[in-house]
Amino acid sequence: MxxxxxxxxxxxxxxxxxxxxxxxxxxxxxxxxxxxxxxxxxxxxxxxxxxxxxxxxxxxxxxxxxxxxxxxxxxxxxxxxxRFIPNSVIGKKEAMEWLFWQTGNQGPMAGQLSHFVNYAVGENKYSHDRYANEYERCLGVLDRRLKTRQFILGEEYSIADIINWPWVLIAKPLGASLENFPHLADWRNRIKNRPAVKxxxxxxxxxxxxxxxxxxxxxxxxxxxxxxxxxxxxxxxx
Ligand SMILES: N[C@@H](CCC(=O)N[C@@H](CS)C(=O)NCC(=O)O)C(=O)O
The missing domain is CATH 3.40.30.10 (Glutaredoxin)
Known part of the structure; x- marks a missing residue:
């Protein structure tokens, strides 16, 4: 337990x-x-x-x-x-890259953006823009990765998807649009429909x-x- x-x-x-x-x-x-x-x-x-x-x-x-x-x-x-992790050394290496990327990039940027969107509304435009741009840049990184793949590591859903998905789920409340990121938008919906995720x-x-x-x-x-x-x-x- x-x-x-x-x-x-x-x-x-x-x-x-x-x-x-x-x-x-x-x-x-x-x-x-x-x-x-x-x-x-x-x-x-x-x-x-x-x-x-x-x-x-x-x-x-x-x-x-x-x-x-x-x-x-x-x-x-x-x-x-x-489960939800590849067996091969190369597969694990890729899983690790996207885990570290999330916790070092997308997560902190989205977290700070959330602060300026929800708590420091209108208080510091420079900081807000900085985090909004960084978050948007991270959305672009994921969109490019998903252009030729169903999931972040390829055909198999994994912890690389699970760790990256929640901050993409709330793109709209964070003030971002997925309109320019069609591969990311499809991936977001694919995962959103999984019963365990709901x-x-x-x-x-x-x-x-x-x-x-x-x-x-x-x-x-x-x-x-x-x-x-x-x-x-x-x-x-x-
Ligand atoms: N790097 C951490 C981030 C966790 C995190 O920031 N959690 C927030 C909620 S989303 C929290 O516990 N905040 C409490 C606080 O700020 O004191 C992780 O990935 O686990």
């Missing part, structure tokens, strides 16, 4: 999609990032960067093991089950915020330094 520490956002969906695709039993534990659950000392023990997703795998020889960072979790579960994106949808963030939420999410929230919350618990 997997303990799954989750909040319904694109980074959370990467792992919920793979768990659903694998049909692996899991128990979801909401990490309300707007309320500061990510700073709970017990959570920091498994996810030291105060970010979800994270998991604890109990189905191992010996003590349960914990993992943080979506790319590491996807790779671990795929290797463990031998179930995974619906996981915890009742938890999603329906109103703009409160001042408290802004403070927790956007004014983090090495000294602020973590120290404050750790002190309260100890």
């Amino acid at each position: 997997i303990d799954f520490f989750y909040w319904p956002t694109p980074n959370g969906w990467k792992v919920s999609i793979l768990l659903e695709e694998l049909g692996m039993p899991y128990k979801m534990h909401p990490v309300n990032i707007g309320k500061g659950d990510q700073f709970d000392p017990d959570f920091l023990k498994i996810s030291p960067n105060n970010r979800m997703p994270a998991i604890i795998d109990h189905d191992v020889d010996g003590d349960p093991i914990s993992l943080f960072e979506s790319g590491a979790i996807l790779l671990y579960l795929a290797e463990k089950t031998g 179930k995974a994106v619906d996981l915890g949808k009742e938890l999603r915020r329906s109103a703009p963030p409160t001042e408290e939420e802004r403070k927790i999410l956007f004014n983090q330094t090495s000294m602020s929230s973590i120290a404050e919350r750790t002190d309260k618990k100890s």
